[in-house]
Amino acid sequence: GKCPQLARRKRSSVxxxxxxxxxxxxxxxxxxxxxxxxxxxxxxxxxxxxKRAGYIEDQHExxxxxxxxxxxxxxxxxxxxxxxxxxxxxxxxxxxxLSDEQIVSRxxxxxxxxxxxxxxxxxxxxxxxxxxxxxxxxxxKPL
Numbered sequence: 001g002k003c004p005q006l007a008r009r010k011r012s013s014v015x016x017x018x019x020x021x022x023x024x025x026x027x028x029x030x031x032x033x034x035x036x037x038x039x040x041x042x043x044x045x046x047x048x049x050x051k052r053a054g055y056i057e058d059q060h061e062x063x064x065x066x067x068x069x070x071x072x073x074x075x076x077x078x079x080x081x082x083x084x085x086x087x088x089x090x091x092x093x094x095x096x097x098l099s100d101e102q103i104v105s106r107x108x109x110x111x112x113x114x115x116x117x118x119x120x121x122x123x124x125x126x127x128x129x130x131x132x133x134x135x136x137x138x139x140x141k142p143l
Contacts, residue, residue, distance in 0.1 A: 020037070
């Protein structure tokens, strides 16, 4: 179902946030911490960490920290995404089956509700088929 999936995604998001905070906290220097945080920002353009680090000019140490944090969080994201995909694949497989408690099995099959005995009054034709003569009825015309 959808609920475990949403809870799982939310849990992954919280894990990722905590991981980012812990990684950035490793840098005492405020400027380097900012370089690390920038490296861990989402990258909607899909550029590689190396390409993004290349845009940082003149700050050799910042570039290295940016790249290190970017690669670190990229690997964490991949792991979390793989875990989510495995979880979803498992839950989709499990969704295809009913638990034993959900299966209702009939043990009694009364047929009286389905069948009604009718006596055929017309003689069988040359193919051995007989029918029942129907009484005709008519509807009254509305007033």
